[in-house]
Amino acid sequence: MLTILADGLMPLVDELFLEFGTILRFDGRMPSPEQLAQADVLLVRSVTQVDAALLAQAPKLRFIGSATIGTDHLDIKTIEEKGIFWTAAPGCNADAVADYVLSAVLNWQTMTGRDLPALTVGIVGVGNIGSRLSRRLNALGVKVLCCDPPKAEPGFISLAQMLPQVDVLTLHVPGGSATHKMLGADTLAAMKNGALLINSCRGSVVDNAALVSWLEAGRGEAVLDVYETEPDFDTRLLGLARWLTPHIAGHSIEGKRRGTWMLYEALCRHQGLSPSGHFGNWLPAPAVTHVTGTLAEVRRLGNLVYDIRDDDAWFRQGLLAGKTFDVLRRSYPKRREWGSLDTTFVEDGAKVWALASH
C-alpha cells in the first residue's frame, strides 16, 4: 500500500486514489517534513516547488505528479537523478485558458470600439492553448499571426516580425530560462501604440519593471493573470492594467478534474494497473442546456460562461479587503468551460462548434 501526499485543493483525490493506499493532504505551498518523510507518491499544483530541499526530506518518494500544464516548479534534473518517476497533465486546463483569453479579447474589442474583423491577434507559443485559441479566433473572423520557433510551422513568423503588426499579443510559452523576460523594454517598445498585451502563461516571461514603465508611458494596455513577483503582487499594476486576475486562467472545474484524472491514469500505468472507469464519469453536468441562438450572440454567451471583468472586480475587491493573492486563489468561485454549454445555433453552427470544442 502507498502513502499518497496530495495538495488539499486538488479535486477527486479521495475518489480516485484511495484504492492505492493512505491519503495525506497538505494546505498551502509546502507539505510538512513529517508528511514528506512518509510519502511514496506526491501530487502537487504549480505552487509547490519540488526542488532539492523538498526531495531531501522525502526519502521514500517514487512518483511525483503535477496536476498542471506548466512544469517550471519541478526540478526535473534532480528528480530524475534520484530515479523518481515524474509526470504532469499537459493540456488539462488548456480550454479554460483559451476561454480566458477569448473573453479578454472580445471585451477589450467592444470597450475600445474596434471592429472584430479588423483586429490582428499575435499568439506566441502555439501549443495546446495557443492552437485552441487560434481556432476560436479564426472562427470569429479575427486575423491570427503565430510565433513558435521550436515548431517552425509554415506561415509562422518571428517575435520581431510579429510585434509591430498586432493589436493584441498573447503569450502561451512555458516558463523557465529559455523564455525568461522574453518581453522586456526593447520588445515592448517594438509593439504598436495602444496594443494589448495578455500574459496568462508565466510571470517570469515578462519583465515587470519594463511593463510598468511601458504602461505608465501610456504606450499600451495589459491583461495579466501571472506576475514576475508572484505570489507577491505589485500594487502599481492596479492603476495601470486593464484587467487583473490572480493566476486563475486555467481554474475551471473541468480543467482541475482532468488534471487529477491524468495523474491517476499515470499512477495506474506506473503500478501496472488499468484505470477503472473513464474521465467522462467525473465530468459535471452541462452548465447551461439547450441554448439556441445566432453567431451574433456568441459574445453574450461568452460572457455568460466566462467574463474576465467579473474576476477582475472580484480580485480588486479582495485585495482592497486585505486578502492576499494566495487566499484569493484558494477561494476562487466555481467556473465552467465553454464546452459545458449545450448549444443549438440557428446560424453557422459550425463556427460556434469550433468555439466550444477542442
Ligand SMILES: NC(=O)C1=CN([C@@H]2O[C@H](COP(=O)(O)OP(=O)(O)OC[C@H]3O[C@@H](n4cnc5c(N)ncnc54)[C@H](O)[C@@H]3O)[C@@H](O)[C@H]2O)C=CC1
Ligand atoms: N495561467 C494559468 O492558469 C495557466 C498557465 N499555463 C501556462 O501556459 C503555458 C503554455 O501552455 P500549453 O499551451 O498547454 O503548453 P504547450 O507545451 O502545449 O505549448 C507551449 C508552446 O510554446 C512553444 N514555445 C516554447 N518556447 C517558445 C519561444 N521561445 N517562443 C515561442 N514559442 C515557444 C512550444 O514550442 C509549444 O508549442 C504552460 O507552460 C504554463 O506555464 C498553463 C495553464 C494554466
Ligand SMILES: O=C(O)C(=O)[C@H](O)COP(=O)(O)O
Ligand atoms: O496548469 C498550469 O500550468 C497552471 O498554471 C495552473 O492552472 C495553475 O493552477 P494551480 O497550480 O493553482 O492548480
